[in-house]
Amino acid sequence: MEGIKVEETKPQQAAKSEKQNQKKPAEGRAMRTGGKKKASGVIPSEPIAGVRDFPPEEMRKRTWLFDKFREVARVFSFQEYDAPVLEYEELYTRKAGEEITQQMYNFVDKGDQKVSLRPEMTPSLARLVIQKGKALMVPVKWFSIPQCWRFETVTRGRRREHYQWNMDIIGVKEVTAEAELLAAIVAFFKSVGLSAKEIGIKVSSRKVIEKIIDDLKIPKEVFAQTCIIVDKLDKLERADVVQQLVASRLIDTLSVKSIEELGALIGEEHEAVKELQKLFWLAQSYGYADWIQFDASVVRGLAYYTGIVFEGFDRTGGIPRAICGGGRYDRLFSTYGAKDIPSCGFGFGDCVIMEILEDKKLLPSFAPKIDDIILAFNEELRPAANELAMALRIQGRAVEIVLGEGKKLKWAYSYADRLGADRVMLIAPDEWKERKIRVKDMKKQTDKDENQYDVLYDDLVKQ
Ligand code: HAM
Secondary structure, X not given: OOOOOOOOHHHHHXXXXXXXXXXXXXXXXXXXXXXXXXXXXXXXXXXXXXXXOOOHHHHHHHHHHHHHHHHHXXXXXXXXXXXXXXXXXXXXXXXXXXXXXXXXXXXXXXXXXEEEEOOOOHHHHHHHHHHHHHHOOOOEEEEEOOEEEOOOOOEOOEOOEEEEEEEEEEOOOOOHXXXXXXXXXXXXXHHOOOOOOOEEEEEEEHHHHHHHHHHOOOOHHHHHHHHHHHHOHHHOOHHHHHHHHOOOHHHXXXXXXXXXXXXXXXXXXXXXXXXXXXXXXXXXXXXXXXXXXXXXXXXXXXXXXXXXXXXXXXXXXXXXXXXXXXXXXXXXXXXXXXXXXXXXXXXXXXXXXXXXXXXXXXXXXXXXXXXXXXXXXXXXXXXXXXXXXXXXXXXXXXXXXXXXXXXXXXXXXXXXXXXXXXXXXXXXXXXXXXXXXXXXXXXXXXXXXXXXXXXXXXXXXXX
16 A cells, blocks of 8 residues: 655654653653754744644544534534734733733734734723724624643643634623523533533632631732642642732632632622522532532633632543633623623633543544545546546545546555545446446445446436
8 A cells, every 4th residue: 555655754753742641740741842953944843832733633633622612602602703813912911920921922013003812802802892882782692612822831731832712601690690691611511421420610709718707808900920839739839829919818728628618708698609609509500519519719821700600520530620610700801991891701722631531542533434445447437537526525524536537446445445435436437438437435345346347427426
């Protein structure tokens, strides 16, 4: 069988380096030389460290995943939008010390404009909503699947580019919006075969932290900063955190494990408690109560969240990174000089979920689907092969014409085998004189005569 010869060492090195990368990020990173020129005139065949190629076999997986995202968005009646991957840098420059602002792929363009590849979609969404202004009917229920860029430490489930399914509801102040978003996330998990035993969503509210900050008379301006520190709790020593937060009351509050306990601590009538209670009550009617759990330590790492926050995680302990995350951001628009609109949404990356689905063997087979392969016995008969192919393609069949000259029938059979095609059709001189085509049914691996037959062109294209 013919095939393209490739330098064997490169894919092997890439796979090896990727594996090492997953185990020991620091060492792996040092090993990856993607982007460096080896010798003059020779470009590296690997992509830049932390970013991915999507050859057809990977592209099929991606398309499958995106189709699942899109289908959930459709049944929840969200409209798809997009925005440029290149944005004004100032859209992302917030002062709360978020990781995301330190991870930007930013540069000054040739027009002296400070720009950045988008690390997330929410600021672009806000820009679009501000741009549309009053012409926009609320609530806005929009979704998108943008590629986002962050100069992250590359580990399992975290890369320097990722696709992120975003669903946002703009213009609803009630927790009914968060309940709807969580329903969509759970619908997605179910659609890919995951259950509440395997996946959980931790839910809390930033209003809890806001209340403690208020009680402790900590200035309101440090609210966002406090949330960022709290988000890193598991990565820091408690003593450091205590020092950073000045008071340990906050940490005590964050270890609260139920909404009842939270009520006892900050008051039954507090807005945060009321909203969380309502959300958990609504979850029952949606049928996803067993998927969500209250966890006061969840705050999310972005500065703009103001209310309910949530993150999906692997209950079986596979990858310790959030599968998805989101929350309410009622005060983002005013940071762009516009009037605030109550908003909430989530981002759901493509990396962690694919790892989980692969680990749990939940990915379907992604073989390309080719129906027919057509071979012309000689070049004189090629026009007949093309004619037949076009007639079958109009019917919606996926048809491949053998394009190389002088290919033998045996070659076409093994090619069809490799591609998993249903049929091989031969345009042969004697048969074609009678407008007949020799067909071999590749799926019937029985007797030679049973799976081969001649059929009239007109009958074949009529089927
Ligand atoms: P985020 O928590 O920064 O939120 O990211 C959301 C999700 O994107 C994460 O849970 C993860 O699935 C994925 N993700 C983030 N960074 C990476 C990375 N380096 N590699 C792979 N996956 C990653 C946001 O971005 C918010 N803008 C989401 C949002 C939308 N909130 C409201 N609306």
